[in-house]
Amino acid sequence: MKKRLVIVGLGLMGGSMAIALKGFEDFEIVGVDVSQPTLRYAAEHGVGDWVTERAADVIPQADVVALALHPQGIIDFLTANRDQFKPGALVWDVCGVKSAILEAAQVLPETVDFIGCHPMAGTEFSGVEHAFGEMFQGSHFLMVPRPDSRPEHIALLERLAAYMGCKDVCRTTGEDHDALIAYTSQIMHIIAVAVCDDPDLFACRGFEGSSFRGCTRVAALDVGLWTQLFSLNRPALLAVLDRLLGNLQAYREVLAAGDRAALAEKLARSAARKRQMDLPGPDLLK
Amino acid sequence: MKKRLVIVGLGLMGGSMAIALKGFEDFEIVGVDVSQPTLRYAAEHGVGDWVTERAADVIPQADVVALALHPQGIIDFLTANRDQFKPGALVWDVCGVKSAILEAAQVLPETVDFIGCHPMAGTEFSGVEHAFGEMFQGSHFLMVPRPDSRPEHIALLERLAAYMGCKDVCRTTGEDHDALIAYTSQIMHIIAVAVCDDPDLFACRGFEGSSFRGCTRVAALDVGLWTQLFSLNRPALLAVLDRLLGNLQAYREVLAAGDRAALAEKLARSAARKRQMDLPGPDLLK
Numbered sequence: 001m002k003k004r005l006v007i008v009g010l011g012l013m014g015g016s017m018a019i020a021l022k023g024f025e026d027f028e029i030v031g032v033d034v035s036q037p038t039l040r041y042a043a044e045h046g047v048g049d050w051v052t053e054r055a056a057d058v059i060p061q062a063d064v065v066a067l068a069l070h071p072q073g074i075i076d077f078l079t080a081n082r083d084q085f086k087p088g089a090l091v092w093d094v095c096g097v098k099s100a101i102l103e104a105a106q107v108l109p110e111t112v113d114f115i116g117c118h119p120m121a122g123t124e125f126s127g128v129e130h131a132f133g134e135m136f137q138g139s140h141f142l143m144v145p146r147p148d149s150r151p152e153h154i155a156l157l158e159r160l161a162a163y164m165g166c167k168d169v170c171r172t173t174g175e176d177h178d179a180l181i182a183y184t185s186q187i188m189h190i191i192a193v194a195v196c197d198d199p200d201l202f203a204c205r206g207f208e209g210s211s212f213r214g215c216t217r218v219a220a221l222d223v224g225l226w227t228q229l230f231s232l233n234r235p236a237l238l239a240v241l242d243r244l245l246g247n248l249q250a251y252r253e254v255l256a257a258g259d260r261a262a263l264a265e266k267l268a269r270s271a272a273r274k275r276q277m278d279l280p281g282p283d284l285l286k
Numbered sequence: 287m288k289k290r291l292v293i294v295g296l297g298l299m300g301g302s303m304a305i306a307l308k309g310f311e312d313f314e315i316v317g318v319d320v321s322q323p324t325l326r327y328a329a330e331h332g333v334g335d336w337v338t339e340r341a342a343d344v345i346p347q348a349d350v351v352a353l354a355l356h357p358q359g360i361i362d363f364l365t366a367n368r369d370q371f372k373p374g375a376l377v378w379d380v381c382g383v384k385s386a387i388l389e390a391a392q393v394l395p396e397t398v399d400f401i402g403c404h405p406m407a408g409t410e411f412s413g414v415e416h417a418f419g420e421m422f423q424g425s426h427f428l429m430v431p432r433p434d435s436r437p438e439h440i441a442l443l444e445r446l447a448a449y450m451g452c453k454d455v456c457r458t459t460g461e462d463h464d465a466l467i468a469y470t471s472q473i474m475h476i477i478a479v480a481v482c483d484d485p486d487l488f489a490c491r492g493f494e495g496s497s498f499r500g501c502t503r504v505a506a507l508d509v510g511l512w513t514q515l516f517s518l519n520r521p522a523l524l525a526v527l528d529r530l531l532g533n534l535q536a537y538r539e540v541l542a543a544g545d546r547a548a549l550a551e552k553l554a555r556s557a558a559r560k561r562q563m564d565l566p567g568p569d570l571l572k
Contacts, residue, residue, distance in 0.1 A: 120493070120495070180490050180493055183484060183490055184490045184493055184495055185495050185498065188481075188497035188500075189497060190534065190537050191477060191501060192497070192501075192560070193537070193557065193560070194530060194534045194537055194556070195473075195474075196557075196559045196563065197536075197555075198469060199529070200465065200466075200469045201559055202563065205563060206426075207426060207470055209406070209474075211470075211475060211478070212471065212474050214474075214500035214504075215477060215478075215500060217497070217500050219559075220557050220561045227550040228546075231544070231549060237541060238538065241537070241541070243484055244480060244481065244484070245531065245534060247480040247483040248531060249531070251480055251527070252524065252527050252528070252531070255516060255523065256524060258517070260514075264510070264513040269483075270482050270483050270505060271482075271507050274478075274482045274506040275506045278506065
């Protein structure tokens with residue numbers, strides 16, 4: 001008899017996983033969503049082996065449950081379904097913040113193993129109609145096990161990530177993950193929206209250079225999702241925002257002082273850091 | 287007899303103009319540079335009709351002089367050559383700041399017409415070996431005439447810009463130009479270098495998402511050039527930097543307060559501004 005892998009939430013991420021994981025070892029892939037149009041689309045396009053709107057019907061028999069909802073949805077689902085999971089089951093999530101999710105997962109009974117995950121893949125679109133199985137090709141799969149996570153579950157997720165096409169699985173802590181994401185992604189979105197708050201925005205339309213477009217590309221963000229991501233990662237995001245404010249303020253001071261030599265020295269240091277960052281390395285050669 | 291158009295400085299900008307302007311009306315295009323390798327390359331590759339290292343030999347007979355040096359180089363050249371220009375000549379520059387250049391141009395005698403210009407074109411490379419005549423295709427040509435600039439000179443530059451391939455000529459003031467550039471370009475470079483000053487930069491190598499790459503792409507900048515551009519545009523740049531600091535601080539406050547509804551409302555407003563900015567318009571349809 002086949003094992004059962006349930007994916008809760010068939011958006012871009014869950015839908016793409018449901019496609020990419022078909023045929024994985026001896027698992028049947030079951031998709032769960034509350035939206036009828038999503039379920040219809042998924043059933044018609046082979047997203048997973050079969051789909052249902054009734055989580056309660058499939059969770060108790062699931063060996064593995066992947067939560068691919070919005071961050072707050074994951075937290076709420078864990079609380080509402082804490083007693084529905086099969087003893088010995090592996091539950092994992094795919095959300096872009098980890099400490100808050102791992103904290104929420106403490107409601108689970110001891111018999112249920114939870115591992116926080118973050119496949120670093122996506123597009124600027126959302127919804128099952130944009131899902132595609134190749135989305136994970138070449139991306140990192142970040143994993144935050146708990147101290148008591150079972151080695152066979154960690155090994156299972158490593159095989160699963162490889163099957164989806166991820167290039168590696170990087171184990172980290174919730175704290176380190178959240179600091180990384182705050183710096184490499186979240187603060188970029190804060191910068192982008194803050195730049196668009198400038199009163200001169202519309203006056204410069206048609207005159208934006210490529211640097212302006214590059215910096216503000218992500219400003220038209222999914223408000224519901226990012227409100228949750230920012231809010232659930234508040235300490236790490238505030239820390240990196242304060243460091244950015246300090247670094248901008250340092251440039252402000254040397255500019256205001258009118259000391260060209262000091263400005264040149266400062267720019268040379270920052271530019272050298274960027275050049276060093278971009279040196280070809282294993283991750284940049286592909 | 288042909289008229290003479292002298293281009294001082296055969297870097298990426300001056301070199302590309304010297305290529306693009308060949309055959310323009312009844313002008314011969316003369317390139318001036320102090321670097322022997324640059325002159326050799328220009329002569330061998332048809333950059334301009336002919337080149338020389340001796341500005342003093344060609345400036346007094348020039349009907350039009352385009353200054354394509356670094357900003358401080360333009361200022362210094364104007365001062366050093368103030369009495370060398372032919373009475374009735376048109377002198378113009380191509381620099382990314384305008385108020386400081388127009389102020390420097392006040393050293394010129396009344397018989398010499400000066401018009402500040404800024405062809406909004408370029409690449410991430412520099413030097414004559416990267417020059418190409420198509421660089422100006424589809425770009426804006428910003429022009430800041432003085433109150434006493436002669437209409438025939440303005441008309442000449444309009445024809446010249448069209449000949450190079452610019453899509454339009456926009457007349458503006460030094461103040462407006464510098465505010466526009468401070469916001470659409472300069473502050474993006476300040477953000478990029480400030481982000482790279484973060485102590486976590488190297489720790490996140492290989493995990494930067496596309497938003498991080500988009501925001502920091504321009505951080506490995508030409509230190510000498512940008513030190514001059516920032517310094518010569520100090521008031522406008524400080525103004526936009528202070529507005530950015532204020533807008534980031536406003537996000538910091540709503541984040542720190544932990545008020546999700548207020549954060550969502552603020553994000554919705556910024557994202558809507560970005561969407562409105564990107565509505566298809568005349569400049570974005572091409």
